[in-house]
Amino acid sequence: MKSLVLKNLQKTYFDPYAGSQVTAIRDVSLTVQPGEFVSIVGPSGCGKTTILNMVAGFLPASGGEILVDGQPVHGPGPDRGVVFQSFALFPWKTVLENVAFGPKMRGVGRAEREAIAREFLELAGLSHAADRYPNELSGGMQQRVGVVRALANHPDVLLMDEPFASVDAQTRMTLQEELTRIWQERRTTVIFITHDVAEAVFLANRVVVLSKGHVLTEIEVPLPHPRRWDALMEDEQFKGLSALVLQKVRSA
Structure with missing residues (x-):
């Protein structure tokens, strides 16, 4: 289990249609503790997958720093595992x-x-x-x-980019429960990208809401483990946290 730290992370690129530089990520700072499960949510185009690809080493950062256990990330490596939306x-x-x-x-x-x-x-x-x-x-x-x-x-850090988006709703719920069980046993440090607010809250210790390339807010999720949908579906704390995250996403 190792920590992941993003310091003033930035990503810009040239848009040939606009004929100018576009800022996809601007000044994102985030610390993920060893063994922590963090979900990142936000509207389409806010930079969620861009951040994950930079942490994975697939995209170079335009500015700032990415550290795994204090060591800078300069490219892909076995210390970071990636699970994509496609089964791959x-x-x-x-x-x-x-x-x-x-x-x-x-x-x-x-x-x-x-x-x-x-x-x-x-x-x-x-x-x-x-x-x-x-x-x-x-x-x-x-x-x-x-x-x-x-x-x-x-891997020291597991990066997951909407891995359950392509399966049906019932299978998705089963996979979410399986993932929380496996995470409890292994305590790998996880960053999980999703559009699904309920999924983000169900899985994570903390939900990070992005807006236009920066961190809008972070919300702690103190729900106990193990987590199962049949217990949480009508849980007032779960519903309240989901509503709060949704409100923040919509404001983004």
Whole structure:
């Protein structure tokens, strides 16, 4: 578990249609504590995915600094795992081989990496699917494979970009509950991007609301764990926090 710190982060780019520089992110500062789960919400175009891509090392920052456990980020690295909205699994590899891929790239021997993969598949309730291929799985199962594939590489920070947006509502709720359970066991530091206010509150210890490339507000979520939808659906504190976050998003 390691901390993630954004210091005065900025991102500008040239818009050929406008013929000028555009500021996508301006002066964002944020500290995510070791083992903390932070959701980032905001209207479309506010910079959520841009921030995640800079933390992942896919985009260079135009200004400011990104630190993982005090070390500056200059590009992609195994200390940061990423789970995308698309399942992004290797279709020619089995589920076991997909999950073992990260450890394999780190030079872990075959027996050890397969043991690691089986451990994480068991954690996600997917042991029975180890020898199947992605196209033989439901969308929800594929996304669970994507989550544990990222975790199997033991990242210090897990970055999740709307990972449940492409599945149906019932599957999404199940995946949210599974994610909170896995997070409770592993306590990986997580940044979770979503448009869904209820999802943000259900998952996180803290919700960060973005507006036009800067942090509008941060809202603590003191709801106890474990979290289950059947318990929280009518919970007054949950409903109040969701309403507060929605109000802030709409004001953004």
